[in-house]
Amino acid sequence: MTTTALFSIGILLTLCSGLVTLIASRRNTLAQVVLMGGSLCMGYVAMQTFVTGEMLVLPAFFVMKSLEAFFVLLIALGSFLAAVFAYGYLPRYRDEFPARRVNSAMSLFVVGMYAVVLATSLPVFLVAWELMSVSAYFLIIADRSPASLSAGLFYFIMTHIGLSCLLAGFGIFAQGSFLGSWEVLRAHAETLSLPWLTTGLLLLFAGFGSKAGLVPLHGWLPHAHPQAPSHASALLSGVMLPVAFFGFVRVLQIVPGVPFSVALVILFCGLLSAVFGALYATTEHDVKKLLAYSSIEHMGLIFAALASILLLGSVGFTVSAVTTGLVFFIGIHIVNHFFFKVGLFFSYGAVTSEIHTRNLDDMGGLAQTWPRFSAVVLLLSLAAAALPPTGVFLGEWALVQSLVLVMMSQVPLVVSIVALAVLSVVGLSAGLALFAAIKMFSVSFLGRARTEHSAHAGALPLTLTLPPLACALGVVMSGLVVGPFLSGEMKGVVLLAEGVLVDMWLVAGMLTVFALVGFFIQRMGRGVRVTDTWDCGAPLTPRMQYTATGFAAPIRFFFRTILGSRKHMHVEPVTSTNTWIARRTLTWEIRSFWEDALYSRIVNVLHRISEWVRRIQNGVVQLYILVVIITLILTTIIAL
Amino acid sequence: MILAFNLVSVLLCAPLMVGCVRFFKARLQNRRGAPVYIPYLQLLSLLKKEETITRHSSWVFRVVPLVVFATALFLALGIPTVFAVVPESVGNVFVLAGVLALGSAFLVMGGMDTASTFGNMGSSREMTLATLIEPSVFVSVAALSLLTGATTLGAIAQVPVSMTTAGPILLVVLGLIYVVLLENARYPVDNPATHLELTMVHEAMLLEYSGPSLALLEYASAIKLAVLGTLPLALLLPWSVASSFENITISVMVFLFKIVVAALGIALIETAVVKMRFYRMQEYTGIAYLISVAGVIALLAL
Numbered sequence: 001m002t003t004t005a006l007f008s009i010g011i012l013l014t015l016c017s018g019l020v021t022l023i024a025s026r027r028n029t030l031a032q033v034v035l036m037g038g039s040l041c042m043g044y045v046a047m048q049t050f051v052t053g054e055m056l057v058l059p060a061f062f063v064m065k066s067l068e069a070f071f072v073l074l075i076a077l078g079s080f081l082a083a084v085f086a087y088g089y090l091p092r093y094r095d096e097f098p099a100r101r102v103n104s105a106m107s108l109f110v111v112g113m114y115a116v117v118l119a120t121s122l123p124v125f126l127v128a129w130e131l132m133s134v135s136a137y138f139l140i141i142a143d144r145s146p147a148s149l150s151a152g153l154f155y156f157i158m159t160h161i162g163l164s165c166l167l168a169g170f171g172i173f174a175q176g177s178f179l180g181s182w183e184v185l186r187a188h189a190e191t192l193s194l195p196w197l198t199t200g201l202l203l204l205f206a207g208f209g210s211k212a213g214l215v216p217l218h219g220w221l222p223h224a225h226p227q228a229p230s231h232a233s234a235l236l237s238g239v240m241l242p243v244a245f246f247g248f249v250r251v252l253q254i255v256p257g258v259p260f261s262v263a264l265v266i267l268f269c270g271l272l273s274a275v276f277g278a279l280y281a282t283t284e285h286d287v288k289k290l291l292a293y294s295s296i297e298h299m300g301l302i303f304a305a306l307a308s309i310l311l312l313g314s315v316g317f318t319v320s321a322v323t324t325g326l327v328f329f330i331g332i333h334i335v336n337h338f339f340f341k342v343g344l345f346f347s348y349g350a351v352t353s354e355i356h357t358r359n360l361d362d363m364g365g366l367a368q369t370w371p372r373f374s375a376v377v378l379l380l381s382l383a384a385a386a387l388p389p390t391g392v393f394l395g396e397w398a399l400v401q402s403l404v405l406v407m408m409s410q411v412p413l414v415v416s417i418v419a420l421a422v423l424s425v426v427g428l429s430a431g432l433a434l435f436a437a438i439k440m441f442s443v444s445f446l447g448r449a450r451t452e453h454s455a456h457a458g459a460l461p462l463t464l465t466l467p468p469l470a471c472a473l474g475v476v477m478s479g480l481v482v483g484p485f486l487s488g489e490m491k492g493v494v495l496l497a498e499g500v501l502v503d504m505w506l507v508a509g510m511l512t513v514f515a516l517v518g519f520f521i522q523r524m525g526r527g528v529r530v531t532d533t534w535d536c537g538a539p540l541t542p543r544m545q546y547t548a549t550g551f552a553a554p555i556r557f558f559f560r561t562i563l564g565s566r567k568h569m570h571v572e573p574v575t576s577t578n579t580w581i582a583r584r585t586l587t588w589e590i591r592s593f594w595e596d597a598l599y600s601r602i603v604n605v606l607h608r609i610s611e612w613v614r615r616i617q618n619g620v621v622q623l624y625i626l627v628v629i630i631t632l633i634l635t636t637i638i639a640l
Numbered sequence: 641m642i643l644a645f646n647l648v649s650v651l652l653c654a655p656l657m658v659g660c661v662r663f664f665k666a667r668l669q670n671r672r673g674a675p676v677y678i679p680y681l682q683l684l685s686l687l688k689k690e691e692t693i694t695r696h697s698s699w700v701f702r703v704v705p706l707v708v709f710a711t712a713l714f715l716a717l718g719i720p721t722v723f724a725v726v727p728e729s730v731g732n733v734f735v736l737a738g739v740l741a742l743g744s745a746f747l748v749m750g751g752m753d754t755a756s757t758f759g760n761m762g763s764s765r766e767m768t769l770a771t772l773i774e775p776s777v778f779v780s781v782a783a784l785s786l787l788t789g790a791t792t793l794g795a796i797a798q799v800p801v802s803m804t805t806a807g808p809i810l811l812v813v814l815g816l817i818y819v820v821l822l823e824n825a826r827y828p829v830d831n832p833a834t835h836l837e838l839t840m841v842h843e844a845m846l847l848e849y850s851g852p853s854l855a856l857l858e859y860a861s862a863i864k865l866a867v868l869g870t871l872p873l874a875l876l877l878p879w880s881v882a883s884s885f886e887n888i889t890i891s892v893m894v895f896l897f898k899i900v901v902a903a904l905g906i907a908l909i910e911t912a913v914v915k916m917r918f919y920r921m922q923e924y925t926g927i928a929y930l931i932s933v934a935g936v937i938a939l940l941a942l
Contacts (some may be wrong), residue, residue: 282771367698367753374698387745388738397734401791404734404782408789408941416940420933423782424775431774435767438745442752442763448696503729510717510730511739514710518856522705525852526690533694533756533848546752548761554768558922 007058010041013110014079018107021100028090028099034106035083042114043076062118062170070331071117071246078239079110081467082231085346088463089231092353096143097229106232113243113625121181122170129166129247133159133211136240139232140224149222158220162210169203172196173254174181186254194259201262204251205269213296214303215273215595217370221296222280226288226358230349233288237295238342242334245302252310260314267307271425273300276594278432282439282555283563283590285360285548287348290440291341294384297429298337305329305399308422308487319410325402333395339513340383340392343471347377351444351462357455360440360548365449369457373465374445377470385437386430389508391478400426423535432555437552479504556590564591642725650716650897654862655679657869657899658846664907678816679862683855691851696755705849705856711743712860712867719867720796720874722895724881731792733781740777740823743860750857751845762844765918769829769841772925773822779932780819783812786939787875791938799878806940813872815932818924820868824861827909828916829924841918868893869902 017035020027049056049069056064064072086106090099112132119125137159140154170178173185173192180188192200192600210217225233277296305326312322333530350373351366352358367374383390403426406419419508482504533540556563571587616623659676693701718731718739729735734885744766751763788795801809822829825842834840846857874881877898888941916924 031746096657207764212925365696365698367700371699374700378700382742385741385745386738387742393738397732397738398781399703400734400778401732404785404791407782407936408786413940417937420779420782420936423778424929424933427775427778430778434741434745434774435771438748438767441751446698446700446749446753446759448755480931502732502735505731506727507714507735507739510714511707511710511742514713515706517713518706518709521687521709521856522702522852524687526688528691528693528851530695531692533696533754534758535756540755540757542755545755546757546764551760551764551767554764554918555771557919558768558772 003048003056004058006041007045010045011036013038013041014107014110018104021206023104025434028103029087031103032087036080039076039080039083043080045077046072058118061120061124063120064118065380068117071243072114074334075110075113075241078235078338078342081342081470082235084463085231085349085467088461089229089349089353093229102139102142102229102232105135105142108135108558109139109235113239115124116243117246117599119264122174122178122185122306126166126178130163131164132240136236139228141521142232143227144228148227151227155220155224158210158217158342162207163613165203165210166207169200169207172200172203182254188358189254190256197255198259198262201251202257202265205248205266208244208248208251209269209303211247212241212299212303213273214300215276215296216598218273218296219599222289222292223377225292225295226286230345230352234342234345236340237292237345241295241299242338245299246332258310260311261353263307263310264312267304267311267422270300270304270307271422273297274429275425275432278429278436279559279562281436282432283552286358287360287444288345288358290436291344291348294436295341295434297433301399301426301429302330304422311418312406315415317415322402322405325405327397329395329399329402332391332398332482336383336392336395336475338472339471339478340380341409343380343383343468343475346471347380347468350468353464354457354460357453360443362451363444363454363612364447364542364545365454366457367445370460373460376465376468376472378441379476380468381441383435383475385434387434389479389504389511391482392475394479394482394502394504396413396430410556435555439548443548443551447545450542450545480508561606562593564593564596565589566591592625642723643727646721646723646725647713647717649722649892650863650866653896653899654859654866655683657866657903658862660900660903661906665910668907668911683859686855686858687852689851691853694848696756697753700749701753702795702853704746705853707746708743709860711739712863714739715867716863718793718831719871720793720881721867722881722891724794724796726792726794728792729795733784733791733793739775741770747845749784750849754848756848758844758847762841763786763842766845769822769921772921773819773928774822775930776815776819776925776928779929779936780812780815783815783932783936783939786936787812795879796874796878799875801878804942808935808942809875811931811935811938813875815928815935816872817877818928818931820872823868824865826906829921831915866899869906870898873898873902
């Protein structure tokens with residue numbers, strides 16, 4: 001069978017998985033199996049293209065080269081894992097997430113992402129982009145709850161502001177004609193003057209950046225991602241955000257060069273996202289929101305690395321090891337972020353389906369109920385914290401090592417200081433990410449169960465635990481395998497030779513050997529006795545443990561100027577004689593800095609404008625006709 | 641061979657440093673002080689004891705001492721102490737920083753897996769401190785790279801000490817001392833001598849551990865203290881780290897000398913300085929960061 005035929009079958013099967021649920025009612029199983037088949041076909045095609053490195057021309061204006069193959073592989077792997085997970089997950093939510101609705105939106109969503117990556121011309125790209133965005137909207141509002149609907153509306157508005165930025169930006173590059181292929185756009189872009197180039201690039205960055213969840217256009221993400229069913233959240237975070245990043249890389253392929261100012265803006269937004277995403281993740285107690293914020297952080301890091309490459313390019317600095325190191329970081333971090341984020345969304349989706357809450361403050365003690373599953377989640381959390389021996393550590397290690405290499409080579413002092421600033425910010429966000437990940441795991445899995453649901457969690461079916469296990473293996477193996485793989489196959493010898501890669505086998509091996517030594521020392525004692533926790537004589541209750549909220553209290557204190565938590569005690573006297581007898585209600589919330597400082601202000605301005613506009617809309621038909629005539633005259637004048 | 645010798649000498653000398661700190665501190669506070677070999681006896685007696693484990697803990701509680709111990713040994717292998725020879729990937733500065741964070745993370749999990757507010761409190765604080773110090777760790781590690789011109793600490797013996805480089809080196813070393821004091825839970829960040837909930841961080845997390853597990857954790861923190869405590873001295877006196885097997889007795893003597901000097905320094909700090917309030921730690925970490933940044937900029941401007 002030829003690859004093109006296989007590709008067509010893959011796309012058709014993915015589409016069919018949606019159709020199957022629509023036609024045959026309650027056929028979730030069939031739909032997921034069909035989706036798995038489609039993903040396998042696409043994955044095979046992408047793998048072949050990636051390994052051989054040949055260009056593959058596909059039907060319906062699609063072309064796949066190794067860069068596209070990388071992302072197609074990511075989408076295929078994501079949809080495969082999601083299908084396996086949904087096989088066991090969706091039947092648990094028969095009422096909230098009807099299989100018809102979710103599966104049909106899912107199949108369009110996956111096809112939309114394939115098309116975004118493979119499109120060879122602007123119109124196809126834009127249609128695919130819209131297909132992806134709109135089907136994502138239906139995934140977000142899948143349970144039709146008020147919270148989902150409002151989050152969905154927020155997302156819908158933001159994604160269309162993003163789309164209009166894209167249209168405007170591409171409009172500048174295409175010089176009015178939206179029907180050209182990328183080559184036509186590239187030819188146009190070379191004739192643009194610097195101000196137009198800058199404006200176009202900034203608009204496109206805003207469009208793709210808002211989709212990728214970069215601060216300050218990230219507002220929708222922490223509301224929208226958690227509302228979708230968990231396997232959809234996983235794809236939204238782990239796959240759709242990298243696809244948005246890919247969109248921006250596509251833009252970089254059509255522009256002749258990126259001006260210094262644009263690169264600086266991207267760097268700034270990337271670093272801002274890295275810090276803010278991580279900071280909000282530390283204080284969050286809704287586990288899916290925590291993961292969504294963590295996605296913002298990691299996309300910020302990826303964009304910051306991209307901006308560093310662009311900045312170094314624009315000042316004429318070319319040390320191969322640094323650029324290779326940064327590119328290596330971007331590539332491996334996209335893969336690793338995919339693995340651990342998808343794995344964690346799956347894991348906590350499974351947890352939530354069993355104990356019916358997303359609130360970390362109500363979990364606890366799960367490691368005693370599910371010892372093997374907790375090991376999987378521990379590995380994924382270590383990856384989210386970027387700790388050795390996971391591949392995420394290797395990626396972030398390449399990032400900081402490249403920055404230090406910039407400082408170590410003979411560059412102007414300013415460049416070194418920028419590198420130092422980036423290094424510091426990456427350090428801060430790494431520290432906060434460590435906090436968030438360790439908090440998430442230890443509050444939910446360690447200690448004692450805080451609620452009845454958490455104490456009596458039942459067994460998890462294999463389809464819910466296998467996909468996270470696959471992700472955990474992926475995130476560990478990516479660190480170990482990548483070194484030999486790169487040095488052998490992909491001419492990454494530079495990386496090893498110039499010290500831009502560590503031998504993770506050695507690191508992991510050493511740690512294991514030392515831990516084994518510790519294991520034998522631990523056995524030297526006179527046995528083990530199980531007792532109660534030391535309690536000063538008064539029995540402890542699960543409520544006495546630190547919650548996720550309490551655990552993060554010091555961070556909230558140290559960052560209080562940015563986080564701006566609001567605490568309000570409402571005291572209502574019960575009797576008039578004694579003021580001390582009163583009913584007290586404590587409301588406490590973390591304010592979102594950006595929603596207060598940016599979004600609500602814009603909303604206020606819009607409200608005021610619409611109040612003003614409403615005066616014209618007073619029911620007098622003559623006035624409406626006057627407005628229409630004035631508009632016509634104005635349009636004619638402008639057009640002529 | 642050299643590596644093994646390095647590791648073994650650190651393992652043998654680590655409890656000595658803890659004993660020295662306690663002894664000097666006692667002397668400075670007009671007490672007689674226990675003999676310096678007491679920590680060895682403590683560890684040995686812990687090894688012989690029965691271990692108690694709370695019923696509210698999981699397998700993670702048992703694994704924590706192993707991982708913490710492993711990270712400490714890793715640091716001992718990767719940071720030059722007696723000889724300036726370290727294995728390539730293990731001795732990379734950022735790998736060492738990552739392994740250090742791995743140790744803290746597991747210690748935190750140990751404190752969280754006890755269902756006791758005491759351990760939880762220590763964990764929350766330790767995690768916060770690890771987060772706040774992270775930028776300083778990154779910057780001072782970058783400073784070490786710039787100073788030695790290499791990405792491993794094996795090149796530490798080649799640090800050029802002269803009149804012009806003395807200033808930047810001093811700044812880097814000062815920043816490093818701030819980081820080291822925090823990472824080892826010493827004054828003014830933490831008080832290793834008390835079991836009072838207001839002051840403790842590190843000890844609170846260890847509270848539920850007993851027997852061999854406690855021995856592993858105590859030993860790990862002693863190793864960390866010996867390895868990281870002598871690192872600033874090695875930067876100031878680059879000749880103190882030998883590069884070959886010749887004059888082995890002198891090298892070992894120099895290492896013992898560094899341990900004693902570092903212990904004396906820590907004892908002096910702990911006698912002269914008051915422990916800072918936990919909610920003022922942003923000042924401490926802020927100063928640590930600024931000093932490290934100043935050190936790096938001074939190095940770059942050279």
